[in-house]
Amino acid sequence: MDKVFKALADSSRRKLLDRLRIRNGQMLGELCEGLSMTRQAVTKHLHILQRANLVATRWRGREKLHYLNPLPIHEIAERWIKKFEHGRLQVLADLKKNLEGDTDG
């Protein structure tokens, strides 16, 4: 779980995931196109995404294809974010109450 959060913390990596969502199965070179970063930098980002299990790869000859795995993101939504969404209105009510009602100082 921590690896996923860490992986998602960088905007370049989120951009890479976005690209794969739009077109899955791209090779490294394709993913590098248009980015102001060296190939090596992209490689490192992709490795981090792989270690977080957000990206799976497959060789086709000399080409390495990258596939998005949205499951970890789904799990975060399910196991973590939902906790906070559940209490959303409640917490907002609390906040309002505390910021307004309690202004006695």
Place this chain on the structure above:
Amino acid sequence: MDKVFKALADSSRRKLLDRLRIRNGQMLGELCEGLSMTRQAVTKHLHILQRANLVATRWRGREKLHYLNPLPIHEIAERWIKKFEHGRLQVLADLKKNLEGDTDG
């Protein structure tokens, strides 16, 4: 958006949010209890959460109370994660197809 992702990337900070979710409106000292970290470290984490708009504060005398704001988390779920959940099954189907069906090399 980036600040929120960055803020959520650290497990200590996620823990602090958890604590506030369980009991909202805690002061610094309370949030420090039981953590193997100095008060200053916690302060820094809370500042990062504040800058990401995940935590709001309010002074009551010399005590600084901290309130959870789950809205940014909700927005991430809405604007970002849903994109990936939407295509989840599709992408998994693609992945399966590409990993199995195409094994001609």
Place this chain on the structure above:
DNA sequence: TTGACAAGCAACCATTAGGTTGCATATTAT
């Protein structure tokens, strides 16, 4: 088989992040 292409590996660098320590400030209770 030679050259071009796709990617890997390793060393290095600058910046940021997480954490500590020491001291200052403001509020409360005695």
Place this chain on the structure above:
DNA sequence: ATAATATGCAACCTAATGGTTGCTTGTCAA
């Protein structure tokens, strides 16, 4: 007033992060 409490501020340190460069390896096409 004084002491204890609750927090802030600033400097400092180490390790991790994001990035670069140079060189090597493997694969495909001519």
